[in-house]
Amino acid sequence: MKRRGRGIACMWYPIGFTVSANPSAAVVKVNEDGTATVLTGTVETGQGSLTVLGQIAAEALGIATDDVHVVSGDTDTTPMDTGAIASRTTYVTGNAIWLAAEAAKEILFQTAAPMLGVKTSQLEAKDRKIQVKNFPQRAVAIGEVALRSQVVLGQPAIGSASWNPPTVAMDPETGQGKPFATYVYATQIAEVDVDDETGEVEVLRICAAHDCGTAINPMLVEGQVEGGISMGLGMALQEEMLFDANGRHINPNLTNYIMPTSLDMPPIEVDIVQGFDPTGPFGAKGVGEPTAVPTSAAILNAIHDAVGVRITSLPATSEKILTAIKAKRAGERKQIPA
Amino acid sequence: MTDVTMIVNGQTRSASVPPETTLLQLLRDNFNLTGAKLGCDVGDCGACTVIVDGMAVNSCLMLAGQVNGRSVTTIEGLATRDRLHPIQKAFEDNGALQCGYCGPGAIMASKALLDENSDPDVRDIRDALSGSLCRCTGYSKMIEAVQEAARVLRSEERNQITHART
Amino acid sequence: MDDKTKVLEREQLDIESLGVSDVDLRLPAVVPREPFPIEPLTIDARQQTRAVGQRATRPDGRLHGLGQTKYIDDLSFPGMLHARIKRAGIASARIKRIDTSAAEAMPGVMAVVTGKDIPVNSFGPSFQDQPVLVDELVFHAGDGVAAVAAVTEQIANEALDKIVVEYEPLPAVLDPVAAMREDSPKVHAPNSNIYATKVVRKGDVEKGFAESDHIFEGRYSTQMIEHVSLEPHAAIADWDATGRLTIWATIGRITLARADMSRTLKLPMSRIRIIGTIVGGNFGGKNEITQEPALALLSKKTGRPVKGVFTRGEEFTSTTTRHPIIMDYKTGVTKEGRILARQIRLVLDGGAYCSWSETTLGKACILSPGPYKIDNVVAEAFVVYTNKTMTGAMRGFGAPQVCFAYESQMDEIAKALGKDPLEIRLLNAFDEGSSSPTGQVLHSVVVKETLNKAADRFGWQEPRS
Numbered sequence: 001m002k003r004r005g006r007g008i009a010c011m012w013y014p015i016g017f018t019v020s021a022n023p024s025a026a027v028v029k030v031n032e033d034g035t036a037t038v039l040t041g042t043v044e045t046g047q048g049s050l051t052v053l054g055q056i057a058a059e060a061l062g063i064a065t066d067d068v069h070v071v072s073g074d075t076d077t078t079p080m081d082t083g084a085i086a087s088r089t090t091y092v093t094g095n096a097i098w099l100a101a102e103a104a105k106e107i108l109f110q111t112a113a114p115m116l117g118v119k120t121s122q123l124e125a126k127d128r129k130i131q132v133k134n135f136p137q138r139a140v141a142i143g144e145v146a147l148r149s150q151v152v153l154g155q156p157a158i159g160s161a162s163w164n165p166p167t168v169a170m171d172p173e174t175g176q177g178k179p180f181a182t183y184v185y186a187t188q189i190a191e192v193d194v195d196d197e198t199g200e201v202e203v204l205r206i207c208a209a210h211d212c213g214t215a216i217n218p219m220l221v222e223g224q225v226e227g228g229i230s231m232g233l234g235m236a237l238q239e240e241m242l243f244d245a246n247g248r249h250i251n252p253n254l255t256n257y258i259m260p261t262s263l264d265m266p267p268i269e270v271d272i273v274q275g276f277d278p279t280g281p282f283g284a285k286g287v288g289e290p291t292a293v294p295t296s297a298a299i300l301n302a303i304h305d306a307v308g309v310r311i312t313s314l315p316a317t318s319e320k321i322l323t324a325i326k327a328k329r330a331g332e333r334k335q336i337p338a
Numbered sequence: 339m340t341d342v343t344m345i346v347n348g349q350t351r352s353a354s355v356p357p358e359t360t361l362l363q364l365l366r367d368n369f370n371l372t373g374a375k376l377g378c379d380v381g382d383c384g385a386c387t388v389i390v391d392g393m394a395v396n397s398c399l400m401l402a403g404q405v406n407g408r409s410v411t412t413i414e415g416l417a418t419r420d421r422l423h424p425i426q427k428a429f430e431d432n433g434a435l436q437c438g439y440c441g442p443g444a445i446m447a448s449k450a451l452l453d454e455n456s457d458p459d460v461r462d463i464r465d466a467l468s469g470s471l472c473r474c475t476g477y478s479k480m481i482e483a484v485q486e487a488a489r490v491l492r493s494e495e496r497n498q499i500t501h502a503r504t
Numbered sequence: 505m506d507d508k509t510k511v512l513e514r515e516q517l518d519i520e521s522l523g524v525s526d527v528d529l530r531l532p533a534v535v536p537r538e539p540f541p542i543e544p545l546t547i548d549a550r551q552q553t554r555a556v557g558q559r560a561t562r563p564d565g566r567l568h569g570l571g572q573t574k575y576i577d578d579l580s581f582p583g584m585l586h587a588r589i590k591r592a593g594i595a596s597a598r599i600k601r602i603d604t605s606a607a608e609a610m611p612g613v614m615a616v617v618t619g620k621d622i623p624v625n626s627f628g629p630s631f632q633d634q635p636v637l638v639d640e641l642v643f644h645a646g647d648g649v650a651a652v653a654a655v656t657e658q659i660a661n662e663a664l665d666k667i668v669v670e671y672e673p674l675p676a677v678l679d680p681v682a683a684m685r686e687d688s689p690k691v692h693a694p695n696s697n698i699y700a701t702k703v704v705r706k707g708d709v710e711k712g713f714a715e716s717d718h719i720f721e722g723r724y725s726t727q728m729i730e731h732v733s734l735e736p737h738a739a740i741a742d743w744d745a746t747g748r749l750t751i752w753a754t755i756g757r758i759t760l761a762r763a764d765m766s767r768t769l770k771l772p773m774s775r776i777r778i779i780g781t782i783v784g785g786n787f788g789g790k791n792e793i794t795q796e797p798a799l800a801l802l803s804k805k806t807g808r809p810v811k812g813v814f815t816r817g818e819e820f821t822s823t824t825t826r827h828p829i830i831m832d833y834k835t836g837v838t839k840e841g842r843i844l845a846r847q848i849r850l851v852l853d854g855g856a857y858c859s860w861s862e863t864t865l866g867k868a869c870i871l872s873p874g875p876y877k878i879d880n881v882v883a884e885a886f887v888v889y890t891n892k893t894m895t896g897a898m899r900g901f902g903a904p905q906v907c908f909a910y911e912s913q914m915d916e917i918a919k920a921l922g923k924d925p926l927e928i929r930l931l932n933a934f935d936e937g938s939s940s941p942t943g944q945v946l947h948s949v950v951v952k953e954t955l956n957k958a959a960d961r962f963g964w965q966e967p968r969s
Contacts, residue, residue: 008925008964009911010933010955012875013903018866043756043780044564045790046437046474051562058555065560066550073780075762083757085791085897086863127553168944170866175704175883176943179870185934185951187958209958211950219433219559226476227436231787231899234729241728241825247595247676247891248645252820254382254471259732262467262477271957275950282556285948293903296726297911301925304915313725314908372578373571375784377734378816385734413571426569430545430561438568439575439734439784473732473785 002193004204007301009294010187014180015286016088016165024093025079025162028057028100030108032150034128034143035067036101041081042093043073047288048220049089055216056094056281060101062125063142079160087286088165090216091182094281095163103159108142111149111157115140182277184285186210188229190298191266194306199322201237201303203266206295211275213285222270225291229268232295234259240315342406346371347415353402361405362386362397365412373413373442377471384470387443388412394450396469413442416449424494425449428487429480436474444470448484456492458484564782575784576738576752577813584740585614585653587799587812588660589637590667591821592649595891596676596689597642599669604650606666612659615805616667617798618650623770629760629792631699633692634857634894636768636797642671643691644856644891646821651798653810676891680853681830683888691856691889699854700862702869704883704941709836712845712880716836720917724833724909728853729826731898735784736819741799742809749803750777751796756786761793768797788897789823792859824896827864827887828853831872831909841921841928848872850885850906852895859896861887868902873941874910875951876932881941926959 016022027039038057044050054068061068072078081093109120112130116123116138124133131139150156165181191205208225215221238258242250251257276283296314304310309324340359343352346369353368362379365371365388374397377385381396388397389411416423422430425448435441444467451458451466458466463484467477545566549558567573604616619625619639626632638647650667654660675689682688683697691697713719739753749771755761758778766773783790795812803810814823829852836845850868854861869885918928933951940946959965 006962006964007915008929008955008958009907010875010929010951011903011907011911012871012934012951013900014867014871018863018870041759043758043783045756045783045786046439048433048436048562050564051560055555055558055560058553062553063555064551064553065555065558066545066547073758075758075776075778080759081757083760083791084786085757085788086901170704170942173703173705175702175869175941176706178944179866179942180944182948183940183946185875185949185954187951187954189958189962189964191962205962207958207962209954209961211948211954213948214556216556217558217560220562223433223436223475223479226478227474228476228899230476231473232904235726235904239727239729241730241820241893243678243892245678247678248593249821249893252817253380254378254732254816255380257730257732257820259471259473260476261469261471262464262481265464265477268476268478269961271961273950273953273957275948275953277948279947284556289900289903292899293907294911296904296908300908300912301915304919310912310916312723312912314727366578371571372574375575375734376577376813377736380816383734383816417570422569429569430565433559433561433565435565435568437733437735437783437785438564438573441568442571445569471732471734473734473787 001197002195003306004191004193005302005304005306006189006191007298007305008187008189009297009301011290011294012183012185013290013293014183015091016086016180018179019167019169019177021164022082022088022092023162023164024081024096026093026096026100027079027158027160028097028104030061030104030146030157032147034063034141034146036061036063038068038070038097039078040070040072040093040097041078042089043084045084047224048217049084052090052216052220053093053097057097057101059282060098061105063128087288087290090284091280091286092163092165094284096161098281099161099163100159103161104157107149107155107157108145111153111155112140112145182279182285184211184287184290185275186290186294188294188298190302192299192302192306194303194321196307196325199318199325201321203233203299205266207269209271209273210287210291211273212287213277213280214274214283215272216282216284218272221272221287224287225270226268228291229295230260230265231292233264233299235314236296236299237315340403342402344405344407345409347412355402357403359402360398361400361402364402365397371412371414375439375442384447385440385443387446387470389446389450392453394447413445424490425487428483428490432479432483432486434475434479434483440470440472444472444480452488452491456488458488573782575735576740576754576781579740579752581742581809584809584811585655585806586657586660587651587653587802587810588657588664589648589795589798590650590664592638592642592647593645594642594671594673595645596674597671598674599638599640599642600672601670602650603668607652607663610659610663610666612655613652613663614655615653615802616650617801617805621801622768622797624768627764627768627793628858629860630862631858634859644893646893648822651795651802653802653806678890678892680851680888680890683890684886691891697889698886699858699889700865700887702865702885704869704881706941706943707880709845709847709880709882713836716844717839718920719834719836720913721834722913722916724831724912726829726905726908728828729898730820731787731789732819733785733787733789736814736816737790737794737823738813739796739799740809740811741796741803743804748775748777749800750779751800752779752781753796754783754790755780755793756783757791761796764793765796765800769800787899791897794823821893824859825855825893826898827861827895827902829868829902829905831906833909833913835913835917837917839921841917841923841931843876843878843932845880846873846878848883852885852887854887854889855892855895856889857894859894861895863897864902868906870942871903872906872910875934877934877938883941926955926964929955
């Protein structure tokens with residue numbers, strides 16, 4: 001018989017390395033027509049970081065995502081970057097790109113200020129224009145400013161910067177310190193059906209509410225949440241690398257290492273909770289890893305809610321669940337007085 | 339050596355290969371069609387999926403010789419100079435691919451489904467994609483993309499029928 | 505001169521016996537042009553000048569959908585060789601003898617390298633305890649013993665069988681708790697198997713427990729997991745005539761990779777170029793070098809580009825994995841369910857090499873009390889060598905494991921006290937300005953908002969049907 005249960009789990013997760021320096025450097029070049037090229041040493045590993053970094057540069061320069069081209073991943077031509085790890089790219093590399101864009105923009109402001117008859121501090125970049133704050137009618141196209149900067153004044157609008165999250169080393173005895181500059185938070189709720197005759201679990205639905213600071217690209221955040229949940233589901237119910245008594249691998253293949261297919265995944269409802277972080281680029285933090293964190297707990301809590309058994313070792317295979325259900329029934333029978 | 343001739347994406351292609359050559363190796367190494375990917379080489383992951391005579395197959399499990407005289411469609415055969423295939427457009431618009439490695443296989447599996455069933459429900463789509471492992475996306479946006487592509491293809495078909503009548 | 509002639513003769517033999525004409529080895533004069541649509545990317549979101557917050561489509565998504573993205577295995581260079589690595593297949597051993605002569609004599613095999621050919625045969629992001637190819641001792645069954653470069657992958661595979669390695673099996677330890685004992689076999693003798701520890705201590709847990717109305721204890725454990733990126737680890741190495749090395753690699757951290765290559769090959773960084781091509785999935789498994797120094801040496805020996813692609817099997821046996829963790833939690837609460845004290849002990853299975861274990865240890869330890877206001881905390885964590893696949897960085901660095909533990913226990917507490925699982929979490933969760941277990945004042949805290957939002961979306965408060 002199928003029994004339904006629901007489970008909730010919340011979590012916190014840091015952005016960046018534990019205490020140690022993990023800087024990123026970036027270069028932003030504004031082309032003579034007002035479009036831009038960004039150089040970053042990070043590597044696109046599928047999460048969409050280059051798109052997000054392009055959006056950050058575009059926002060800083062007041063142009064569109066489509067106007068920005070991001071070059072990445074070549075130690076000869078792109079500046080150092082600690083890399084795509086620890087969910088740090090949007091936050092750390094993003095901040096480096098933002099700072100580099102601000103530096104390039106400052107050169108543009110210095111060119112535009114006399115064109116518009118104001119001080120540089122009165123200027124902002126918006127809608128592909130350099131315009132006066134609170135008086136946008138007085139404006140000049142960013143392309144015109146960039147061209148003038150480079151070919152008339154001889155000041156190409158190139159900015160370069162690096163950024164490292166500020167931390168405080170942890171005391172070796174007590175661990176007290178500030179190991180990370182920021183954290184993200186999330187909750188996932190899972191609804192499951194457990195077949196109490198086979199121990200099989202069907203995950204019916206997952207609701208995920210994730211903080212990522214400002215969501216630079218909500219579609220990509222959803223993609224990370226959905227992907228992370230698939231890893232969490234695999235961890236909860238299916239995946240395990242097995243070794244024999246001699247330390248040799250038993251299942252080094254995808255036939256016997258079970259991981260989620262499209263048939264295993266439930267519908268996922270994603271809510272992005274925007275916990276604006278002033279230390280991040282436009283308030284952004286990060287989201288790559290947190291998405292895989294609370295899923296196992298939510299599913300295992302749901303199993304407990306459904307059939308009253310607490311599995312304390314992962315993965316919660318159907319064998320383990322069935323064994324636990326049987327043991328629980330046996331225990332209950334013993335308690336009934338004869 | 340085995341001589342093979344087949345129609346790949348509408349073009350006749352030939353090669354002379356060792357008999358143990360798989361269709362995947364033939365496509366990638368001899369025909370320079372690197373869209374189909376090597377993920378496991380034993381038919382577990384679906385990254386090598388192509389369509390042979392209308393059926394989605396794991397090309398790592400077929401020998402080149404078995405495809406002699408048959409018709410093969412790969413990812414490279416979907417788009418034209420003027421137009422993305424609606425499945426490709428839908429995958430792109432919905433952010434259904436992240437690292438992209440499983441993409442060609444998943445898209446070909448989707449095409450095989452839509453060629454046979456123009457109005458699949460979510461269950462049908464999950465079944466069709468069940469042979470394509472993906473570690474990045476959790477499949478959610480792929481399913482939305484296939485639904486969108488199905489809608490577009492159905493309306494294109496209706497328009498063609500209308501035009502044919504007038 | 506004679507040696508070169510012999511090499512060329514061997515190569516001719518191979519080419520003929522394969523029926524592969526030399527046309528295929530030449531740079532193609534005309535590369536077949538792939539069709540591409542001239543439709544622009546989805547205009548709307550990408551054209552907005554408020555760029556942040558847009559659901560912008562990805563330019564690389566276009567290439568992925570067309571099958572035009574070039575991953576490393578899709579790249580081919582004239583004269584390129586294929587490399588394979590012989591795996592130890594034994595968890596712990598002393599290597600008495602490696603004989604590569606039969607493999608080297610095979611037609612089509614261009615070069616073989618072993619551990620002693622690597623100038624500095626050790627690397628690692630914290631401790632440099634990992635050899636590129638094992639030399640004297642084998643530490644886990646997936647260790648690489650020798651690397652072969654051949655004209656085709658099939659020949660390289662056959663050559664692996666011809667490499668003779670004599671092992672003297674040594675006792676192996678596979679269980680991390682057993683490995684912590686003094687009398688356990690030492691994986692990296694003479695060092696202790698406990699290779700790093702971390703402590704977080706705040707307040708006074710004994711006092712906290714004394715003040716608690718209820719105390720809950722539990723042990724939770726998690727398994728070893730593999731990243732299973734769809735794209736296996738791959739790299740291509742090539743030198744130019746000035747002695748400059750270029751590596752195309754599936755590595756998410758090219759600056760670190762360059763430093764590792766500089767160290768292992770004893771080459772100045774200015775002579776090394778690492779190109780991070782689009783990677784088919786990382787999740788932490790592609791954050792350090794694996795085969796690249798061996799490929800570089802094979803390329804140097806042969807004067808040709810060398811490509812190495814891991815098999816799916818090697819992805820499991822010879823790349824980093826997620827740390828299994830054994831977690832002991834003791835939590836003291838008031839009868840309302842407010843947490844007064846928490847004591848945690850974590851034992852991480854650290855595999856054969858450190859890799860990213862120190863980072864994982866630190867994060868697991870700091871995060872282990874959960875996102876809750878707890879005045880009295882002790883968390884102690886240990887990472888232990890075992891003769892199994894090295895454990896390294898994997899999506900979450902210990903966080904999914906400890907979250908499983910602390911959120912399972914939270915539900916047990918809720919059940920025992922008759923509290924709603926949502927309510928007990930809202931009672932304890934961090935607020936803006938709360939102090940973390942390490943004494944950090946937290947900002948931009950929204951854990952309660954996520955709890956409420958998910959609960960609303962789910963309909964948690966609605967009566968069950």
